[in-house]
Amino acid sequence: MKRAASLGVRLAWLYSLAAAGVFALAGALIEASVEQHFVEQDMEVMEGKLALARGTLGALRTRTELAALPVRIEEALIGYHGLELQIAKASGAVLFSTISPPASLSGLPLAQGPIVPHKIAVGGVEMRGFSVAVPTAIAGEPPLILSLAVDIEHHEHFLRSFRRSLALVVGAAILLVALLSVLITRRSLKPLRDLAHLASQISASRLAERLRVEKLPRELDELADAFNAMLERLEASFVRLSEFSSDLAHELRTPIANLTTQTQVLLTRERSPDEYREVLFSNLEEFERLSRMVSDMLYIAKADNGLLLPRREELALAAEADALLEYFEALATEKGLKLVRIGEARLLADPLMIRRALANLLANAIRHADPDSRVELELAEHGDAVSIRLRNRGETIAPEHLPRLFDRFYRVDPARVRVSDGAGLGLAITRSIVEAHGGQIAVRSAERMTEFEIRLPGANARPV
Known part of the structure; x- marks a missing residue:
């Protein structure tokens, strides 16, 4: 596939084309100005001669004087070189002409209003002139046609030389601008090359690298901020x-080590059927633990990839909560806990997902609650939103741990070895379920009271 031209080349071309257009326009205006200056000079000469000729023709009163017109006109033309004059009747008969052959200036259009000069070629010579009707004082004689023209060969020669010089200057200026455009563009795009170089250096061991925004032009601030934000997210x-990965390896190592050790011990000598059965039951528990861990990981992976799609139906949270509290009643009784549900609410949600999320929170609350205390599950509706709060009294969670409680395998106390507490994925799964329903989950802990709060769209809210 053919690659598009680089940004530097495009900018250099655009600058060069813009400069070419500006220089061409300026050259055309200068040339037009010079030519207009020559026209004004020519018109000044011809208008002076026109005034003399008009005075001479206006003084004619008889046809005899008209016949003597050539003599009078020649006297008036003394001192004018390169100026040609022709006088003809309206019928086309030439009465006087300074140019040969006569009637050479008859091709000039007759001015009907303001005098506008026209170019005409006479015998291979470029001339500029005009024709006007000049009345006489002769009774019954129609106005005579007076044609004036001036030789402009020297003007045209100058203009041709001027155009060549102007074309050379404009061409050289365009080339210079093109070269400067390349240099300026290349220098201006250096921050982009630095950005590309930095991107090429990024690796798993250098994710802490950042683009220094203070050295960039303002136009690249947004790009640099977005790039640095991307690096922060990647890091x-x-x-x-x-x-x-480390936590997963640690979690998998324990059950695998238990299985390996028990099997090795079992094989060191002959065992009774009851001993084999006991070890097999123990191994089965470890296998079930591994199975739950793999299942939970697959569940979270689906959530991370947007594949966790809840089946929404209207759900009475009070009934679901009561069923879960009844299920956990036996476990709570062992610790002397009292499980309490407060309030009620309805929402559109996937029943199985919501049960799993609440079950994870209840199991976590019962596990960490002080003996002989209360675990409260409070339901409430707030307009188009539903809130679920679960409170338990127990050890206060330090503020630095709260933002990471929903991370996979995260432990507030890494030194604690939990054999029966699960794989540490319950809260991560709960957050995935809540977010799949378009909700949010938060946790607060202070003065030995910990509260998890879930906010979900209510039954009347538009599905996410």
Whole structure:
């Protein structure tokens, strides 16, 4: 595929074309101005002669004087070189002419209003002139046709030389502008080349690199900010991915190590059927733990790729909450906890997803609640929104941990080894479910009270 021209080449071409247009227009205006100056000079000479000729013709009173016209006109023309005059009757008969052959100036159009000079070629010589009707004082004689023309060969020669010189100057100026355009464009686009160079240097080990905005022109501020923001997102994503990979390896290592150790111990000597059965049951628990972890990871992967599409139907949250509280009642009783539901609400949501999200939060709250305390699940409607708050009394979560509670495998206390607490994906799955429904989830913790809050579109809200 043929690649488009570079931005520098395009800009240089545009600058050069713009300069060519400006120089060409300026050259045309200068040439027109010079030619107009010559026309004004010629007209000044011809108008002076026209005034003399008009005075001479206007003084004619008889046909005898008309016959003697050539003598009078020749006297009036003394001292004028390169100026030609012709006088003819309206019928076309030439009475007087300074140019040979006679009637050579008859091709000049007759001026009907303001006098406008015209070019005419006479015997291969370029001339400029005009024709006017001049009345006489002779009774019954129609106006005579007076034609004046001046030789403009020297003017035309000058104009031709001027055009050549002007074309050379304009051409050289355009070439110079083109060269300067290339140099200026190349220098102006250096920040873009720096940006490209920086992009080419980015790797997994150099994601901390940033483009220095203070050295860029203002026009590139937005691009540089967007590029730096992209690098920040990539760096944050890479850090999360690295941490996730490490946590995943750690989570998988424990059950695999347990399976390996138990199997190796089992094979060191002959065992009774009950011992084999006990080890197999233990291995089954580890396999189930691995299966849940893989299933949860696939679930989150679907959410990350926009494949988690909820099936929306009207849902009575109070009934769903009561069913979950009843399910967790036995576990809560072991710790002396009291599970309480407050309020009610309705929304459009996927029942299975919402149950899973609430179950994850309830399991987490029961696990970390103080013995003999209350776990409260509060439901409320606020216009087109529904809020779900889950509160439990227990150890306060430090502020620096709150933003990362929903990260995969994140532990507030990395030193704690949780065997039965799951894989640490419950809160991450809950957030994925909430976001798939177009909602938000937040957590607050202070004075030994922790509260998770989910906000979702209500039953009357437009589906996301």
